[in-house]
Amino acid sequence: EKQKPKRLSNLEYLGLDMIEAGGEFGQDGPYGSALIKVGQAQQKLGSCERDFIGSAGMCFIQPLKKFLDGEMKTITKEKGILESKRLDLDACKNRARKARSMIGQQTAERDLRVAQSEFDRQAEITKLLLEGISTTQATHLRHLHSLVEAQVRYYGQCNKIMSDLQRELVSMRPPTPRLRVNSEDIDLACGPPYLSKSQTLDSSQHYQQTITLHPACSSGRTKACSIASSSAPETFSIIDDSIIAALVAESDPNDVSVL
Template identity: 35%
Template sequence: MSFGGNMGTMFNRAKQLAAENLSDQAKTEYDPELVALIAQLDKTKEWGKKFLERQAELIQPNPALRAESFFNETLDLKKPEKMTNTERFGSNLESAAVEIDNAASTYTQGLKQFGSAQKELGKSERRFGREVEKCCIQPMKKFLAEDLEAALNEKSALDTLRLDLDVAKNKVAKAKGIVDREKAEKVLQEAQKDFDRQHDFTKVIIGRTLNNHHTNHANQLKELSRIQTSLYRECSQVMSELDEELAKIAIK
């Protein structure tokens, strides 16, 4: 059966849906396992979007810069990487050291060393952002746009066939005369076959989609744990070395 159908089919579907929404008219239910899978899929979509938002905030806390990045990505504009706030702070410290006295005093030497450390931290932050984008954000975007959307399309197709099935059931119930009833029952048999086939297929697709996503997302979080550990280790090392250098400076 064609999903598009003719105008009569579309009208019957709309009429059936309206009757269900406006009254307690009975409708064909999906089996409990599929109902549970559909609920999981809906929640997975909801939380997947939230994960994307939080991860974007993780690598870029500034909402204006996030919006700019989204705009550039949407229009496929290639822009050079911006300095992080930490790098800008470090660059300011180094510039101040040079302009004050060309880093000749212990004070400006300290500014220069602190600035250099801040710039190293910033580089680590940018590298962290690139890795989060690659291992977490892009795969999640792909999942939501492709795999999850494909599963939802199958569910939408099932919803349409469910309407067709219930339209056919109602026509059988209202049929008058043997000929009309036999014709309606034949249509019902075809509608039942189409519905059963799509029902089973949808269950398989949603189940597979969720299982694959759970495995992939768990691996993404493991990778995120690794790169966060690496970031904090690098930053800790930079700050430890800075502490040692600053301890040698006696500011007068």
């Protein structure tokens, strides 16, 4: 018999779209290759999700549904019958209490005995069924533990997939230029103001930052370099990224510091 093809999860569909888009952008480019890797990770997450849903259904949902559709329905039905028997018994008690004639009282008492017997029998049936629930709780508890174990495996797999993806994306990231700020590294890709970890920029305060270049490059290449090649270190205000790029390009990186 031909098996019905499995329906992909939403994450798997997302992964397929990302992989397709990455191929169109070009897998040799940084964005295209990153899209492909993220798409592959989404497919793995979707597959793990499907496996978890299947495991949760088998180990917890199906046994619980079987109990609700079987034993619990029977218990609910018998409790309804017990309630009906109780109402019949109350009615018989009222008739016996209001009976006037001898014949009427005898008939009422006979009906009362029958109603009491039927109520007691139904109460015993309902009691036994309710007592059986306590014995099935141990089974349901095992199913609940199985559900938690399946969740632990699922989230552990998801965490590993995303951690591996994060490491891959970091390894693909192009290196960014860095400077030394007060003996600390800063990332120029963050844009101005260029602050080190020891500096903060308050909303009511603006830091005028400067870059100091020691004479480490040959003269006559750029205006910034020609100034930096004098006998003493020169300091320049940081205005935008172009100033940083020009100064760093013409200087020894080991001699660059931001004050």
